[in-house]
Amino acid sequence: MSAATTPPPARPFIDLFWQQCDATPDRIAVVQGDQEWTYRELRVQSCLVAEQLKEVGVCPGDRVGMCLDRTPIAIASMLGTHLAGAAFVPLDPDYPADRLQYMVDDADIHTLIGHAHHRSLFPGNVDHDHAPQVDGDQQLLWLDADRLVTGNLSSTTFFRGDFPALDSDHLAYVMYTSGSTGRPKGVLINHAALTTYCLADCDVYRLLPNDRTLQFSTLTFDIAMEEIFPPLLVGSCVVVRPLERADSVNELSHLIQQHQITAIHLATAYWHEWVDLMIATDAKVPDCIRLMVVTGEKISVDHYQRWLSICESEVLWCNAYGPTEATVSATVFIPDGEFSDANMPIGKPLPGYEALILDSDMREVAMGETGQLFLAGPALADGYLNRPDLTEAAFVQHTDKVGTQRRLYRTGDVARWMPDGNIDFGGRVDHQIKLGSYRIEPGEIEAALTSITNVSEALVRADKIDGQTNLIAFVALSFDSDSQVSYEQSSDAVRSQIAHDLREQLREELPAYMIPSRFVLLDRFPKTINGKIDRSQLPDHHAAVVARDNRLVAPRTELEHRLHDIWCTVLQIPEMGIDDDFFLLGGSSLLVTQVVAKIKDQLGIELPVRDFFANPTIELTARHLQSLMRDQLCSANNDHSQVEAQRARLPEVEAFFFRSGSHDLFGVHYTPPANQPVANRSVVICHSIGHEYQRSYRNLQQLAVHLSQQGWNVLRFDYAGTGNSHGTAVEAAPQVMKRNIHDAVQWMTQRHSTNPVTLLGIRLGATLASQCQHPVVDQRLLWDPVVNGQTFLRRLDDLHSATLVNGSRFSQPRLAGSIDQAYGVRLNHVVRRQLEELKLAPDISTDHSSCTFLLSQDYASMEGIDATHLESKTVVPLSDEIGWHVAHWNESAFASPDAMRKISSLLVSETSSSNQEVTT
Structure with missing residues (x-):
């Protein structure tokens, strides 16, 4: 056993922070981009949040x-x-909505x-300003952070006495981790534990007032706690990672420098x-770094x-170890x-x-012998929220051979003492997995x-x-015995x-x-004589397949x-299609750096990490x-000033994903050129679906560039289940x-x-836009809106039937009715019903928006179209004939210069004089 020195009295962290603000009120406490707060300002802002709460x-x-x-x-x-x-309870916005709702309910x-x-x-949440004032069902009260x-x-001046006093055993935060029962479990960290860790961190890592600590991790990880709290006890600065990705091959090094x-x-x-990545790009460790802490696995x-x-x-390079239950690192x-040495120890207790x-009998092992690692001290969690069974199993009372009692946390890790007093880590006792952080x-x-449905058993390792x-899922699928399906031999x-x-x-x-990157499909699991899964008889990873649609487009x-x-090579799979998404095949932000390094090494092209995220398929990359190579050639063959002038006329284009419900939507944002005054208005473009999406895509792309060049911020995006957005086609319901x-x-x-x-x-995007009631929308431009969903769907079905009749679109015959699919749109009964019920609202009022x-x-x-639909409405005729219903134009993109001109005019009119009417 190794015991650390007696810790100082565990006062709540917030009291120590308050003292630091008194000592260094004018030092910079936190900074992100152009925003920075001194310790005085951070404390005032925190007090204002407390008053709102x-x-x-x-x-x-x-x-x-x-x-x-x-x-x-x-x-x-x-x-x-x-x-x-x-x-506080951190909630990760990247989690599915059902998982978040479980945490909200579980944490009350x-x-x-x-x-x-x-x-x-x-x-179901409500604004603070509109919070119900009567008793009734409890609703989730939403406070907008901005x-x-x-x-x-x-x-503004506040005093510590303006707010409630805290004891060291009061709860500081709840951190949710993966749970073996199928639900995440909340780890309860009190103020004594948080303070104990922060003081130990400041001591061991020798934090200095002139340090600048990068707040890099997502807030739902322990790493974020050590990035934020300890620096604020020594008067140093926390630099919050920018939300925008940097235009650099080695993004992290660029950020640090x-x-x-x-x-x-x-x-x-x-x-x-x-x-x-630094090795591959011949880079050195940034010389400003003083402290490097590596943790997690x-x-x-x-x-x-x-x-x-x-x-x-x-x-000062450090290898830290510690579970969430021991407050960050132990x-x-x-x-x-x-x-x-061949192995890196996990060191000594903080x-x-x-x-x-x-x-196994809870007796201390001798030097060099292997046993299970237990942790003790005031930094241990109180246990698991609402899970007394798990708490009792993981946190145990132990009396040593001299009669000293301690509350211990059972880590589930195998370890041994080394002669120099360090601990050698030997892996897990159970099947818990450490993947990254x-x-x-x-x-x-x-x-x-x-x-x-149809999954009878599963095992993940x-x-x-x-x-x-790699996470690999072994899945036993049930099937109809009459069909004699064998998944193993498929x-x-x-x-x-x-698997997809x-x-x-x-x-x-x-x-x-937590999504496995590979799947092994079995008819049944091998079992031991006791009926348990025989792990030793499971196939190895060579039997696994990558989840992917069976359509494979080969490189050209x-x-x-x-x-x-x-x-x-990076994903360690035998083949993939040029339109397969890197991240859906098991790729991660960590593996992106490998791809970027190999592209530079093998192709001699520096691809910024940010650009890779915007182009996650082989075809797009x-x-x-x-395009980058053409730019390089252009730079070599043209006068520099001419190139800069051309670029100056182009908007800044940013591709990214943003969250909508449980989906990540692909968006492209167009920022006006630097030399163009920015209008006090933004434009959101809403596309159609099916073949109409394909026909109009290029035109809307050109329109977005055109509008941005005139000063408007423009956003194009793909609905869930369409284009590059996440989700399946049948999720693309109105x-x-x-x-x-x-x-x-x-x-x-x-x-x-x-x-x-x-x-x-x-088209369909216009009809949907007409029903959007967001308060900041004060103008709607509806281009050829769908009036009746039944008519729209019937036209798509007719076009689809025509393609099946002539057989020219598919390499193999496809039977009518084998898939419920309109032209370019995969459907189910729910989507079909919602489309059929869709109508252009006849009561669109200009009272609320133009x-x-x-x-x-x-x-x-x-x-x-019925004239009553447009009665007393502003109508702008276009000279173009687009022919949405003309079969032989189905595959043709179209251009509409007249629409570009008139849309620009309408935006100018709305901006310069909101009451000015356009000629009908």
Whole structure:
């Protein structure tokens, strides 16, 4: 056993922070981009949050949910929650909505602070301003984080006595981790535990007032706690990672250099990839770094040696270990200059912590013998929220041979004492998985799998494939005995398609990091004589398939072939299609750095990480690389000033994903050129679906560029289940699309403050846009809207039938009715019914927003439009004949210069004089 020194009295963190603010009020406490707060300003902002919480009824002991991005207001919200006497509960916006709702219910959260673009994840919430004043069913009260920020933080004075006093045993936060029972479990961390850890962190890592610590991790991970809280006890600065991705091949190094970061904490897997990327790009460790803490899983000694080879400055390098139940980290190993062992130890207990290694009879093992690692001390969690059974199993009372009693936490890790007093880590006792910075209970994934129809049994494990850890799901599928189906003997294409369907259903229940990247499909599991799954008889990872649609588009060009080889090597799969999404095949942000490094090494092209995220298929990456190569050739052959002039006329284009419900929607944002005055208006473009989406895509893309060049911020996006957005085709129902439009407007509102928004919809997008009631939408431009859903659907069905009759579209005959599919649209009965019921609202009123119809030359005859639909409405005729219903134009893109001119005119009119009417 190793015991640390007696820790100082465990006062609540917030009291120590208050003292630090008194000592260094004018030092910079937190910064992100152009926003920075001194310690005085951060404290005032935190007090204002606390007052808001008290105003809406938050009492000491309550739990406040936080669905926040990495921002200064997130830090102030944590501190403000403590000042209000409550505990905060981080909620990850990337989690499925059902998982978030479970956490809200489990933690008994009644008040939630969130960024507005995450609000749709929590249905049924109410605004503070519209909170019900009568007793009744408890609703989730929503506090918009951005509305909590105030610009005047210097004139207000608060005193610690203005807020409730806290004891060390009061709850500080609840951190949810994966649960073996199929549901996440909340770990209860009190103020004594938080303070004990923070003081130990400051001591061991030798934090200095002039440090600049990077707040890099998502707020739902322990790493975020060590990035935020300890620096605030020594008067140093927390630099919050920018929300926008940097235009750099080595994004992390660029970020560190740009902000002169001195202290950084990284998950082991990310640190490994960062080291590899620096090696591949001939880069050195940024010389501003003073402290490097790596944590999460076992360190590769090879990577540590590579780090030493590229590190030319003195860095305090640390390997930290610790479960959430021991408040971030419990032990740390700091190698000396002579370190050359094959394995990296996890070190010695931090100050205030104790470690014991016990055998199965709970007796301490001798030096060098293996046992289970237990932790003790005031930094241990109180247990698990609402789970006394789990708490009793994991937190045990122990009396040692001299009669000393301790409360211990059973880590489930195997370890042994080394002669120098360090601990050697030996793996897990159970089947728990460490993947990156995540701790995963395979039982939770297995429970989600067995809830799927036809899945009789499931087992999940982590296998190393060429040094990379992969989640592999073994799934036994039930089938009709008369059919004699054998999943084990099916073709790879069939099994990949089944795996794809399983993965899509898992995405509705589990966060992305818990989705297996490979599946082994079995008719039945091998069993022991006792009826348990015989793990030793399971196939190895070579029997696994990658989840993928059975349609495989092979590489066509030399560049696509080379990218295909790079991606397959990184993802460790035999083949993939050029339109397969890198991330849906098991790729992660960590693996992106490998791809970027290999592209530079093999192709000599520096691809910014940000650009890869915007082009996640081989086809898109190849196009982007060709564009980069053309730019390089253009730069070499043209006068620099001419090139700059051309670029200056182009908008800045940013591709990204944003959240809408349980889906990630693909969006493209167009920022006006730097030399163009920006109009006080944003435009959101709403497309149609099916073949009309394909026909209008290029025209809307050109229109977006055109409008942005004139000064408007423009957003194009794909509905859930369409284009590049996540989801399946049958999820693209009108009700989902309406929500997507609302959330797209909300994203623009957050991006551009309170600018009014114009909705520009074409066909089905116009009809849906006409029904959007977002308060910032004050203009709707409806281009050839669908009047009647039944007519629209009948036309798509007729076009689809025509393609089946001539047989020219499909390489193999397809029977009519084999798939419920309109032309280019996969349907089910729910989507079909919603489409049939869709109608252009006849009561669109100009009282609330300007509404203008742009009608192509053949629109009225095609739609059979009733004049009453447009009575007293503004109608702008277009000279173009688009022919939505003309069969031989189905595959043809169209251009509409007349529409571009008139849309620009309408936007100008609305901007210059909102009351000016357009000639009917």
